[in-house]
Amino acid sequence: MKVLRTFKADLHIHTCLSPCGELSMSPRNIILRAVEEKIDILGICDHNSAENVPALLAIAKTYPVTIFPGMEITSQEEIHILGLFDNLEAVLQLQEEVYHHLPGENDEEAFGLQVVVNEQGEVLRFNPRLLIGACNLSLNQIVDLIHSFKGLAIASHIDRESFSLISQLGFIPSDIILDALEISPSISYYQALNRFAPHLPLVSFSDAHRPEEIGQSFTRFLIQEASLTEIRLALRNQQGRRVIH
Amino acid sequence: MTLQEIIKGLNLEVITGGDNLNLEVKDGYTSDLLSDVMANAQPACLWITLQTHVNIVAVAKLKDLAGIIIVNGRQPDKETRQKAQEENLPLLLSKETAFQVSGRLYQLLGKGK
Numbered sequence: 001m002k003v004l005r006t007f008k009a010d011l012h013i014h015t016c017l018s019p020c021g022e023l024s025m026s027p028r029n030i031i032l033r034a035v036e037e038k039i040d041i042l043g044i045c046d047h048n049s050a051e052n053v054p055a056l057l058a059i060a061k062t063y064p065v066t067i068f069p070g071m072e073i074t075s076q077e078e079i080h081i082l083g084l085f086d087n088l089e090a091v092l093q094l095q096e097e098v099y100h101h102l103p104g105e106n107d108e109e110a111f112g113l114q115v116v117v118n119e120q121g122e123v124l125r126f127n128p129r130l131l132i133g134a135c136n137l138s139l140n141q142i143v144d145l146i147h148s149f150k151g152l153a154i155a156s157h158i159d160r161e162s163f164s165l166i167s168q169l170g171f172i173p174s175d176i177i178l179d180a181l182e183i184s185p186s187i188s189y190y191q192a193l194n195r196f197a198p199h200l201p202l203v204s205f206s207d208a209h210r211p212e213e214i215g216q217s218f219t220r221f222l223i224q225e226a227s228l229t230e231i232r233l234a235l236r237n238q239q240g241r242r243v244i245h
Numbered sequence: 246m247t248l249q250e251i252i253k254g255l256n257l258e259v260i261t262g263g264d265n266l267n268l269e270v271k272d273g274y275t276s277d278l279l280s281d282v283m284a285n286a287q288p289a290c291l292w293i294t295l296q297t298h299v300n301i302v303a304v305a306k307l308k309d310l311a312g313i314i315i316v317n318g319r320q321p322d323k324e325t326r327q328k329a330q331e332e333n334l335p336l337l338l339s340k341e342t343a344f345q346v347s348g349r350l351y352q353l354l355g356k357g358k
Contacts, residue, residue: 138297161280169279173299
């Protein structure tokens with residue numbers, strides 16, 4: 001049996017596909033920065049899209065970094081929710097559902113470019129959808145969708161005053177079946193415990209939109225290997241796996 | 246002005262809380278951020294929003310609001326209807342926008358005179 005060890009994870013990273021993400025967030029720059037920061041697992045979560053995940057997966061093969069394909073979805077309540085997966089097919093299926101419920105077209109001058117790139121960082125196309133917008137799916141519908149594709153559903157930056165579960169809905173709904181709540185780098189774990197008294201596990205990730213932000217905040221997991229199954233066990237505090245605070 | 250008179254004046258559809266309409270309404274509050282409503286709405290005011298999640302009922306009870314007007318023809322979630330029913334909270338619907346409903350309520354309540 002493999003031994004348990006600590007894995008450093010930053011599971012909320014944007015790429016140049018997010019309109020608000022810097023163009024310097026190319027797959028290679030992201031991976032190089034993650035290696036520098038000694039991050040073991042990266043979650044790639046662009047707004048309402050996963051089209052840069054293939055390039056990240058391709059590059060990561062030659063580096064000691066595991067990629068979790070993901071998306072940061074905006075619900076109709078304008079809550080940001082992370083969906084994290086262990087395979088490309090699952091996130092692409094989710095993306096199809098999200099696209100089906102996402103109205104509007106991007107205005108590049110107002111919101112920024114949405115660049116889809118290959119592993120060399122060459123531009124393949126510009127995504128024309130309004131990725132910064134909200135889908136017409138409720139929070140509960142999105143959590144159910146993520147779970148139906150066997151992913152983890154995490155509410156983004158709950159301490160922020162916009163686009164967070166708490167800003168939009170006032171408090172954490174007691175019946176919600178999220179896998180974790182994310183706090184932003186601007187609040188500590190103990191501050192968050194005091195402020196929210198959450199009934200769900202807390203994690204902290206960087207929500208990086210620029211290379212230098214990668215690893216600014218992260219969560220350590222005591223697990224066997226860099227897999228979604230192991231992270232799920234750690235969040236549930238099962239079989240000796242746990243989140244290290 | 247009573248809630249009943251406002252319902253008539255604004256042509257609202259009553260979903261729940263139909264036997265709780267003699268409440269005196271003195272003010273309104275328009276916001277879609279529940280955290281903002283929790284921080285700033287005053288008791289006995291009528292809340293205008295497009296949010297439909299069940300948490301709106303808990304916030305309205307917590308702040309002792311007179312009721313909620315859901316705008317833009319949006320339909321409340323099933324859990325929201327059930328919870329509002331249990332709490333006997335007036336849940337009202339309008340096909341108009343938050344701007345229109347707010348403006349008309351402002352006039353009805355004789356504000357700004």
